[in-house]
Amino acid sequence: MGHASDADLRALPAFSGDAGALLQSLQLLMMQGIAHPVRHGPVAQEWRIDALAQRFTRNGVGIAIIAPCAIATLGSGRV
DSSP states (O other), rough: OOOOOOHHHHHSSHHHHOHHHHHHHHHHHHHHSHHHHHHHOTTTTTHHHEEEEEEEHHHOOEEEEEGTTTTTEEEEOOO
């Protein structure tokens, strides 16, 4: 399908009116490495992302924020 926004995906007949099914499907596709979230446009208030990432690190929270993808992941976030 290529790049699709959440609005594009919600408009598909299989997901129309069922955001839960869309979310579950996207999670499964991401876990299998088939779908990859991307962020469009610049990061708004990047300092907030940095502050949250530092807070996670200081408090031993095993979640890494990957700003270019606009997601958070378990672990270090290093690939």
